[in-house]
Amino acid sequence: MRWVRFCQTFENGAFKMKTAFLGLGVMGYHMAGYLQKAGYETTVYNRTAQKAVAWVAEFGGTSADTPAKAAHDADIVFACVGNDNDLRAVVLGENGAFSGMKAGAIFVDNTTASAIVARELYALGNEHGFHFIDAPVSGGEAGAKNGALTVMCGGDAAAFQKAQPAIDTFARAVTLMGPSGSGQLTKMVNQVCIAGMLQGLSEALNFSERAGLDSKLVLDVISKGAAQSWQMENRGTTMVDNKFDFGFAVDWMRKDLGIVLAEAEQNGAQMPVTALVDQFYKDVQAMDGGAGKRWDTSSLIKRLRRED
Template sequence: MAKLAFLGLGVMGFPMAAHLKNAGHDVTVYNRSSSKADAWVKANGGQSAQTPGQAVAGAEFVFACVGNDDDLRQICVGDDGAFSGMSDAAVFVDHTTVSAAVTRELAEQARGLGLGYVDAPISGGQAGAENGQLSVMCGGAQADFDRAAPVIGAYAKICRLMGDVGAGQMTKMCNQIAIAGLVQGLSESLAFAQKAGLEIESVVEVISQGAAGSWQMENRHKTMAAGEFEHGFAVNWMRKDLAICLAAADEVDASLPVTALVDQFYKEVQGMGGGRWDTSALIARLTR
């Protein structure tokens, strides 16, 4: 069992840190809103710290799951950031979905301080975090990954090294690109079925058994048809991720026409007041 720090206790980080504690690790948590850290300690034990630098003292592994590039920089190298307090040879594991550019920037700084760095974005949503069934796609040195992977296993159903630092983030972009088109297609299918006077449950029961079937169809068709969008990853965060996808596509000379179009559809959903709705809310612009 290891001494760990977990920085960021949002809808994903809160249960992930709990899985680490339940696995027997010694966990210290930090959150920008200290009330969340207090609530985590009350629910799980362990201890909290007032700054990232204090939280990481003596930790073998430091995990982060925050909001965006700027948030990640702040907890790593800001005032009393994690890097300043980490022990020699400790490994920083970043579960935030951020740009590959900031990942490589921070990894270089970490290496200069004698620290390991693994970018490890996650997929599986809030339910996956709560159930310990996340997909974790990693980038970094083999030795750092080999050390971190058994610990990550507390909340992962799969954890794979995809390449050097940044490869995890690029793989997460593949994930978001695939989801964007899929949710739009499902939204159009369900909206079409409604307007055609078909019974949604019967339609899904039939088509889900063939090539059209997907996790989104199985788990979201009922709430989408009912106009209920309080079930996970928010539109605002998806637009942040799609902006990273589109910027990365320019860097590698890839064409993402469907992703660019769906990003604009999500912008419309934001304009409807749905920025905090979950990503299945794409159907709202077709049915309201």
């Protein structure tokens, strides 16, 4: 009964896979919670063990003290960590997830990382007899809390189809974009669009303020036309109110734009506006919008207000 072993639990008349989740940050904590609530028997690992203890107390499931132990006997292993180096740290080595995974298991990486590391780990996974899907997410902390993330995936179609029902538990849209690395490349496109839109919105609102307009009324009017965007709807009024403690941090955006610009050097894409906005975010960091205060990405407008 090998198939029964692959689907460890039986709940409500249907087999459920066993899952593991590595990294319980502002995103992963909620994503792992949705897996457990959906009936997947989930084991979690977090570098700070107290966070894993708190997760188990809230959602159930179990915790492990190494990625390898968390991944042991799991059918799907998820990860959502900081960057390429953090991902390698939880995947590789004696205590890494790959050393604990069984043949045929699937590793789904929800980290926003480089396409280079995605392809590297995909190839290594194949050598060891299991699958790797790069699956970065968009939607921020609110999307994670509400189970409404957009997930863009790269990897093999058969592995994607097996993993998709589990990914669906914390997502509103899940799409296979192409072979390994395609999910990360799509996320890069996403971040380029967000950075450009936020710079445009910052300049527009700064212009509105200097022109003496009621900026909230301006937003109400233009959001009903062609200028409408998610950033305008969700960050416009908080930008007017000079509030920047919502969601995606400046430091994270700079990390992501660094990945974009490094990839562009390889594929020859011209990114003049993205490179400029990246430097604007560097200015915001110098204003203490980085790790000190953890301003969100809409704080670009503070750089323009500073020039008064």
